[in-house]
Amino acid sequence: MSATTLEGAAAPGGGRTSRKPNYRRRRLWGEVGAVAFAIVLVIWTVGPVYNMVMVALDRHDDVFSSHVFPPDPTLNSFWIVVSEGYWYLEYFWHQFANSFYVGIGTTFLTLFIGSLTSFVIGRMRINGGWVISNLALMTYMIPASFLAIPFYLVMQYYDMSNSLWACIAAYVVFATPYAIIVFQQYSVSIPIEIDESARIDGASPWQIYWRLYLPLMAPALVAVGTFALLLAWNDFLYQFLLLSSKRNMTVSVALAQFLNSDEAPWNYMMAAAIIYSIPPIVAYYAFRRRMTSGLTMGGVKG
Amino acid sequence: MDGSAAQVVDVGARFDVRPRIRSALWLGLNRADAIWALAFLVPYIVTFVLFVIYPLLYGLWMGSKPSLYTDLFSDPIYQDTAINTLIYVLVGVNLRMVMALGLSGFFMRKSWWTKPLLILFILPWAVPALPTFLSIHWMLNGNWGLLNNLIWDVTGWNAPSWLDERSYALTSDIVAYIWKWLPFWTVIMLAGRMAIPRELYEAADVDGATGSRRFWHVTFPLMANLYLVCTLLGMLFTMGDFTTVYFVSGGGPANSTQVLATLGVRDAFVMSEPRLGVAAVMSAIPVLVPLVVLLMRRVRAAAVER
Numbered sequence: 001m002s003a004t005t006l007e008g009a010a011a012p013g014g015g016r017t018s019r020k021p022n023y024r025r026r027r028l029w030g031e032v033g034a035v036a037f038a039i040v041l042v043i044w045t046v047g048p049v050y051n052m053v054m055v056a057l058d059r060h061d062d063v064f065s066s067h068v069f070p071p072d073p074t075l076n077s078f079w080i081v082v083s084e085g086y087w088y089l090e091y092f093w094h095q096f097a098n099s100f101y102v103g104i105g106t107t108f109l110t111l112f113i114g115s116l117t118s119f120v121i122g123r124m125r126i127n128g129g130w131v132i133s134n135l136a137l138m139t140y141m142i143p144a145s146f147l148a149i150p151f152y153l154v155m156q157y158y159d160m161s162n163s164l165w166a167c168i169a170a171y172v173v174f175a176t177p178y179a180i181i182v183f184q185q186y187s188v189s190i191p192i193e194i195d196e197s198a199r200i201d202g203a204s205p206w207q208i209y210w211r212l213y214l215p216l217m218a219p220a221l222v223a224v225g226t227f228a229l230l231l232a233w234n235d236f237l238y239q240f241l242l243l244s245s246k247r248n249m250t251v252s253v254a255l256a257q258f259l260n261s262d263e264a265p266w267n268y269m270m271a272a273a274i275i276y277s278i279p280p281i282v283a284y285y286a287f288r289r290r291m292t293s294g295l296t297m298g299g300v301k302g
Numbered sequence: 303m304d305g306s307a308a309q310v311v312d313v314g315a316r317f318d319v320r321p322r323i324r325s326a327l328w329l330g331l332n333r334a335d336a337i338w339a340l341a342f343l344v345p346y347i348v349t350f351v352l353f354v355i356y357p358l359l360y361g362l363w364m365g366s367k368p369s370l371y372t373d374l375f376s377d378p379i380y381q382d383t384a385i386n387t388l389i390y391v392l393v394g395v396n397l398r399m400v401m402a403l404g405l406s407g408f409f410m411r412k413s414w415w416t417k418p419l420l421i422l423f424i425l426p427w428a429v430p431a432l433p434t435f436l437s438i439h440w441m442l443n444g445n446w447g448l449l450n451n452l453i454w455d456v457t458g459w460n461a462p463s464w465l466d467e468r469s470y471a472l473t474s475d476i477v478a479y480i481w482k483w484l485p486f487w488t489v490i491m492l493a494g495r496m497a498i499p500r501e502l503y504e505a506a507d508v509d510g511a512t513g514s515r516r517f518w519h520v521t522f523p524l525m526a527n528l529y530l531v532c533t534l535l536g537m538l539f540t541m542g543d544f545t546t547v548y549f550v551s552g553g554g555p556a557n558s559t560q561v562l563a564t565l566g567v568r569d570a571f572v573m574s575e576p577r578l579g580v581a582a583v584m585s586a587i588p589v590l591v592p593l594v595v596l597l598m599r600r601v602r603a604a605a606v607e608r
Contacts, residue, residue, distance in 0.1 A: 031413075034408070034411060034413070037408065038415065038419055041405075041419065041423065042419070042422065044481070045422060045423050045425055045426060046422070046425070047441070047448075048426075048434050048437045048438050048441060048481065049425060049426075049429060049434070049437070050448075051437045051438075051440065051441045051448045052433060052434070052437040054448065055437070055440060065446065067451060068448065068451050068452055068455055112345070113345045113346045113349060114346075116342040116343070116345060116346070117342070117343060117345075117346040119342060120339045120342045120343055124331060124335065124338070124339050124342075125330065126329040126330055126331060126336075126339050127329045127330035128329070132343070132346075135350075136346070136350070139350075139354055140538070141538070141590070141594045142354075142358065143538065143539070143541055143542020143563065143583075143590075144542055145542045145543070145544040145563040145566070145567070145583070146361075146542055146562075146563065146566065146583040146584075146586070147354075147357055147358065147361065148544075148566075148567065149361065149364075149566060149567070149570045149576055149579050149580050149583070150357040150358070150360040150361030150364060150580065151353070151357040152570075153357075153360065153364075153576060154353075154356055154357045154360055158352075169349065169352075169353045170353065172349060172353075173349055173350065173353045173354050176346060176349070180346075204338070205335060205338040205339070205342070206338065209342070233430065234430040234431055234432070236431070236432050236544070236545050236548075237544045237545065237567070241567070241571065252430070252432050255432060255433070255436065256432070256549075266440055269436065270433075270436070270437065270440075273432070273433030273436060273437070274433070276430065276433060277429045277430055277433050280428060280429070280430055281425075281428045281429060284424070284427070284428035285421075285428065288421075288424070
């Protein structure tokens, strides 16, 4: 689908000045084309998600058979997952809690470290603050997966192997630069005079940070917090490398474990995957507006 | 980022409002405040040094032996991997960006259903990568996969086993990657389009520019920088992508669809040769560095225009 045709289809909506006689007919065909395109788009978007649900609803014997609709849909797989009734799933809820632990840990540490740093750069305005924010941004020049191997070895050295905190550390360093940039841009909208009058009243920097800065930054904190939570929840590689024992695994590592067996029970795996997907989907749709405004804050103005 | 840095430097009002002689200040602050500032910076500096700088230097040291690279380059799997990575990055990112740009135009339509459609369209971005890639992997299964069942039901054609042949498997990786990340970039492009003032389009209308002329003369020039920055950023992200290839094709058949990220992990943890794994990912540096330099330049140009 080329950009030009879509643009052409989009144009008649505003083009009331068109002088062509077959204008109405073209408009109608444009509308029909757009609806057809929308249907294709829905199929494309929903396909893999539908497949996930379909396999999860399959009975175990039906997984390895050809069908487009589940012949005999059942919620049994979900029950197996919820009741930890399969040996790959014996710690499912424990692992689910681990995923939350990593997510919450990453979120709070990112918000704390990121807001402190952006407070020093943006509000206390130390000389050379831009060096820190540019240095932080350099983190994004190294793809996370490229850093994974030395990171793993360094964690052995720090005695943090098979520790959830090793994962949290990895996500915090990759989320904080983004946090610093978003906080700095957001804090420009808060008048510096507020800080100054608090100073004159004798407040210490910590009091200004804690009582004024953080409350005023609440919307940016929500946006970055969601970002950090989802980063930690959705990542696979670092959890896969850093967590080895079943009790310390997160759900994503446990899901990948299914692939180790030849006769993987795909219906259980997909049921577990759906349960694992619910928290981020809820977070996305709840904070959709704030997430996108945070993401585009820097990019669009450019 | 440069813009904000400039703001930090040139705004006159300082944290400390009492007049002071600059040379008596630490970091531009009085002594007590400077101690506070340093204390506030400690958490980030410590995490940065411990978890970015040290692993980075450690990695550079691991991959510093030249003989590693002769071993690496003579490995036929590595040669395939390098080509795959190039195809994956160039085709995947550019196709996705063109699609995102086009789709963002589609979502500008003023129909009652575009908004609900957009909300549904975001779904791939909202679902975590791993479950969907597992699902796509299963969908593409030659015997039991949904895709082939569907093709069989509709056309009666016995479609191939997608993941058992290199070109199909690599295409599957690219399509899966586009599927997952298209919504994100479409939303960015949509925000870019929405930032274009309506008056420009009205003026173009008056001048009789419609359809493709409207796109090439109004929309595209205004979006060009955003488009370029997104493409470069996308290339950077895609080069480091691990999850898609690991789960969709698994690097198979016979290691013919590995990319650098998955090959590095395989060498380090499956073959137990961490140095070779580091060398594999470090071989991307000659591509990575120009990409980063170009990206920084474009971002700086955008900041100056602002």
